[in-house]
Amino acid sequence: MAVRLVEALEGRGWLRLLRRPVIGLFYLTVLAVGIGTPLFTLSPPEGGIELDRAMFRPLETLDRPADVPEAAVSLPHSFRVPGAGRFGGGLYRLEFDHSPDDPEQWSVLIPNYSGRILVRVNGALLYDSDWTHSGQIVTLIWPDIIAIPAPLLKAGTNSVEISAVMLFGRQSYLSVIHAGPDSLLRPVYQQHHFLLVILPQLLFRWQFAFSVMLLIVWAVRRSEWSYILYAGILFFNSISNLVVVLPEPLASPLVMQLTNLSFSWVTAMLVPFAFSFVNRRPPRASVLFAAFPVGVTSAFLLLPPGIVHVLNWYVAVPVAWGLSCWALGVLSYAAFRRGSNSAHMVLGATLLSLLMILHEAPILYGSVGKRLFINPFSIPIFMLLSVISTILMWRFAAALNAVDQFNANLRREIADAEAALRISLAREQAQERAIALEAERSRLTRDLHDGIAGQLVSMVALSRRTDAQVGDFGTAARRALVDLRLVIASMAEVGDDPGMMLANFRDHIQPQLRTLGIALDWQMHALPEGAGWSSSTALELFRLLQEATMNAARHSGADRVTIEIRPTDDGIRVVVADKGRGGAADRPGGYGLANMRRRARTIGARLDIVSGPDGTNIILDLPRPTASQ
Amino acid sequence: MSSCPDDRPLAGSHQLTVVLVEDDPPTRDHLAETLTACNGIALLATADTLEAARAACERFLPTVLITDLQLPDGHGTDLIREVRDRYPASEIMVISVLGDEDSVVTAIRAGASGYILKDSEPVDMVEAVHGLIEGRSPISASIARYIIRRVQDGSFKDRKPAPLLTPRETDILWGIAKGFTYNDIADRLGLSRQTVPSYIKNIYRKLEVNSRSEAVYEAIGRKLIQLGE
Numbered sequence A: 001m002a003v004r005l006v007e008a009l010e011g012r013g014w015l016r017l018l019r020r021p022v023i024g025l026f027y028l029t030v031l032a033v034g035i036g037t038p039l040f041t042l043s044p045p046e047g048g049i050e051l052d053r054a055m056f057r058p059l060e061t062l063d064r065p066a067d068v069p070e071a072a073v074s075l076p077h078s079f080r081v082p083g084a085g086r087f088g089g090g091l092y093r094l095e096f097d098h099s100p101d102d103p104e105q106w107s108v109l110i111p112n113y114s115g116r117i118l119v120r121v122n123g124a125l126l127y128d129s130d131w132t133h134s135g136q137i138v139t140l141i142w143p144d145i146i147a148i149p150a151p152l153l154k155a156g157t158n159s160v161e162i163s164a165v166m167l168f169g170r171q172s173y174l175s176v177i178h179a180g181p182d183s184l185l186r187p188v189y190q191q192h193h194f195l196l197v198i199l200p201q202l203l204f205r206w207q208f209a210f211s212v213m214l215l216i217v218w219a220v221r222r223s224e225w226s227y228i229l230y231a232g233i234l235f236f237n238s239i240s241n242l243v244v245v246l247p248e249p250l251a252s253p254l255v256m257q258l259t260n261l262s263f264s265w266v267t268a269m270l271v272p273f274a275f276s277f278v279n280r281r282p283p284r285a286s287v288l289f290a291a292f293p294v295g296v297t298s299a300f301l302l303l304p305p306g307i308v309h310v311l312n313w314y315v316a317v318p319v320a321w322g323l324s325c326w327a328l329g330v331l332s333y334a335a336f337r338r339g340s341n342s343a344h345m346v347l348g349a350t351l352l353s354l355l356m357i358l359h360e361a362p363i364l365y366g367s368v369g370k371r372l373f374i375n376p377f378s379i380p381i382f383m384l385l386s387v388i389s390t391i392l393m394w395r396f397a398a399a400l401n402a403v404d405q406f407n408a409n410l411r412r413e414i415a416d417a418e419a420a421l422r423i424s425l426a427r428e429q430a431q432e433r434a435i436a437l438e439a440e441r442s443r444l445t446r447d448l449h450d451g452i453a454g455q456l457v458s459m460v461a462l463s464r465r466t467d468a469q470v471g472d473f474g475t476a477a478r479r480a481l482v483d484l485r486l487v488i489a490s491m492a493e494v495g496d497d498p499g500m501m502l503a504n505f506r507d508h509i510q511p512q513l514r515t516l517g518i519a520l521d522w523q524m525h526a527l528p529e530g531a532g533w534s535s536s537t538a539l540e541l542f543r544l545l546q547e548a549t550m551n552a553a554r555h556s557g558a559d560r561v562t563i564e565i566r567p568t569d570d571g572i573r574v575v576v577a578d579k580g581r582g583g584a585a586d587r588p589g590g591y592g593l594a595n596m597r598r599r600a601r602t603i604g605a606r607l608d609i610v611s612g613p614d615g616t617n618i619i620l621d622l623p624r625p626t627a628s629q
Numbered sequence B: 001m002s003s004c005p006d007d008r009p010l011a012g013s014h015q016l017t018v019v020l021v022e023d024d025p026p027t028r029d030h031l032a033e034t035l036t037a038c039n040g041i042a043l044l045a046t047a048d049t050l051e052a053a054r055a056a057c058e059r060f061l062p063t064v065l066i067t068d069l070q071l072p073d074g075h076g077t078d079l080i081r082e083v084r085d086r087y088p089a090s091e092i093m094v095i096s097v098l099g100d101e102d103s104v105v106t107a108i109r110a111g112a113s114g115y116i117l118k119d120s121e122p123v124d125m126v127e128a129v130h131g132l133i134e135g136r137s138p139i140s141a142s143i144a145r146y147i148i149r150r151v152q153d154g155s156f157k158d159r160k161p162a163p164l165l166t167p168r169e170t171d172i173l174w175g176i177a178k179g180f181t182y183n184d185i186a187d188r189l190g191l192s193r194q195t196v197p198s199y200i201k202n203i204y205r206k207l208e209v210n211s212r213s214e215a216v217y218e219a220i221g222r223k224l225i226q227l228g229e
Helices: A002-011 A019-039 A182-220 A225-240 A253-259 A262-277 A284-302 A305-337 A341-364 A379-464 A470-490 A498-515 A535-555 A593-602 B025-036 B050-060 B076-086 B101-110 B122-133 B141-153 B167-177 B182-189 B195-207 B212-221
Strands: A049-051 A053-059 A071-074 A088-098 A106-114 A116-121 A124-128 A141-148 A156-166 A177-181 A519-524 A560-568 A571-578 A606-612 A615-623 B016-021 B041-047 B064-068 B091-096 B114-117
Touching (some): A049 A088, A053 A156, A106 A116, A106 A156, A106 A182, A124 A141, A182 A225, A182 A379, A225 A379, A253 A284, A262 A284, A262 A341, A305 A341, A470 A498, A470 A535, A498 A535, A498 A560, A498 B122, A535 A571, A535 A593, A535 A615, A593 A606, B016 B025, B016 B122, B025 B041, B041 B050, B050 B076, B064 B076, B076 B101, B091 B122, B101 B114, B101 B141, B167 B195
Parallel strands (some): A519 A560, B016 B064, B064 B091, B091 B114
Antiparallel strands (some): A049 A177, A053 A088, A088 A156, A106 A141, A106 A177, A116 A124, A571 A615, A606 A615
16 A cells, blocks of 8 residues: 555655655654564453463473472573574473362463473373474474363362473573463464464465566566566575474475575575666676575585584674675665665565564573564564565556557557558659649640641631632541540550550551551560550550551552561560552652651650562561650 | 442341431431441431430331430430340440440440441441441450450449359450450460350340349439439
8 A cells, every 4th residue: 555655656746745754654654563563462361370480490301300499480481592403491380270160171371482392281291392393493483272181180289391492592482371261262372373373374375476476477577687586585585484384294304404594595685686676787796695595505514513503693694684784775775865665665664574573682682571472583574575576566567557558659659650651641642643644634735736736727727728628628637536546545544565555556547447448467466564655655656657557558559558566575566568669768758757757766666667669668666665654 | 438338248138227316417417328328228217316216216126226325315325225125136336436435335234236436437337237237246455455454343243243254255355455356366265266256246245234123223323213202
């Protein structure tokens, strides 16, 4: 919730003013909760007998008390032990009265203790904590309830003997003990059990699952170093709590002891993680941090326990603290200098954890006091890790959102660009169409002007002449019509096919020749596919061929004109041939040859006229049509 | 000019009877003169409106109807469709000014089986009429091209029956469009020269729309009939 609030603050301008007070309030709340934690306690059973005094004797071995007089101590009680695998223990003897007319089942409740305990009632061993869990982890505290079999209970005074044994660690702990009806004690036990056993187990599992999840995220997005580093931190922290979930017989003691070293792995990853968490590049030397856990583990495996113990306390732990402080420094810098809200969140959670641990640290090192109702070495760390996990998930989801938004923006921009492009393309096409239309219009105007307009003018002039004959008039009109048809034929849409274009000419010339009683021998050879001619080229070509064919028909004296069209190496050859009297080249002007040459030049064709006694061949070599023509 | 130069033998022993519909008097007179002068052709009537044309067709039942498309009181296509429907034996020929593909093909789809240009020489016109009777429909490169294009782009398919041309018919149209002679086409496709015109006649038939429902559809399309009133 707080994350949401603070994240939201980043966004809006007017809320930015509230930022400092809100952050201040956040830290104050953290401090208040941290300092006030010992005030939260679970209420004792509503009945039974509270045993807060005991007779205490140190133990030499598990079964043999030291030969010293018993001393009265008050509970909760701690005693100093040698630690590091050497035997240390104490025997507590307590007494309570039982009235025989109470038919209820009685139990002994030990709400909190650390290490291993053995419970005897009236001399009979009822419980050994090794039956249910490991007693070797100094930082863990356990609750237990031990049912007293009815035959064992005596009327009057009953004795309870508790042997407390610590192998690892400095200080044993035994809280106030209750004896009384099971129905009254058990609900209280359940509360302690939930907080001290179930909750850490739940968190452990959650943490482990989250670690796997982050690993998957990282496997897909290798650039997100914070995910893999954090997965590692979660993993190793889970390992350190393996004892909470794993019954001792399932794992060898070596594994259990190794899990105690996982703090070195966690702290080695803290600094690079802190850097990547605040979006900074971790120092290149971060890889060297790996030497720390590797060194710690090898020392544990290779060196004698005594030296390991010294090294652990005087080298490893300070190094771990140093690394943690460095990571905290990185976070603080990001929080207070750069205004990173997520760094604030993590710092707040860290502060809370530290405060809780501070409550417990003195007890570990010899002072006497009541321990917290929760396990201070797992719950706050879990809490801190949960905060970080939440932030990482939050970031992940936010990144997905950003991607979605980016996608949406991109799509919109593409659509806009596409629309703009389409409009500009349409405009360009319209422009091109307009230009093409204009060019075509002016060409058509020119063609009509060159051809039919001139012929109509000539007809008008003819009509004014008094000596004009109706036949002349008809001839002029017919010529105008012929030319108009040529103009129309030249505009036919034939795609890229010169053959189709020339076919138009054939349809056009054949009736004219038939009128003159001349046969047309049309020989069309298959032409290669290629670009057609433009309308203006086609018109020049048609007019040229019209002239050549009509010359042959009118002046050669032959009764057959051959038009042959064949492909050549570099274009198309059209031959208009007759077997007439020839002599076309000798009569310049008469055949309009100059006109034909001019047209041939215009369309880039070569015109050869071979005229002799065997007839006339007008040979037109057209270049290979190209689209640009 | 108005004489028929080709004294061809009559097809069978009977004369061709002709009704001519053309609203421009000089053109009509010229065409009438040309037709009258030719042996074997009997011009029974000329008409200058759709109305007169209908009356003349009903009265004379001509072998050949020669009609213009633009008439003062309507479009020649309607006349063509009616005549095709009522007197299926009649051949119909369209007179076109410039032989533009659109009007020619529209007329073919209505049922015409030939067309002549208005300024045709007498020789051509008479030959065209005879050719028509003998089962030859004229087709120019530009008309062939037009038909191919329309069939290919599906313009004809929006109405039923779709004139699906066989590959051979399409090949023949392509040959004509590309300027090959009937001989060339026959050689290339391995046909005899005489069969090419019959293919062309077939193409004409396929394009023709003479079912009654189609005529109603066309009439609605042209807003000659209004529905729902």
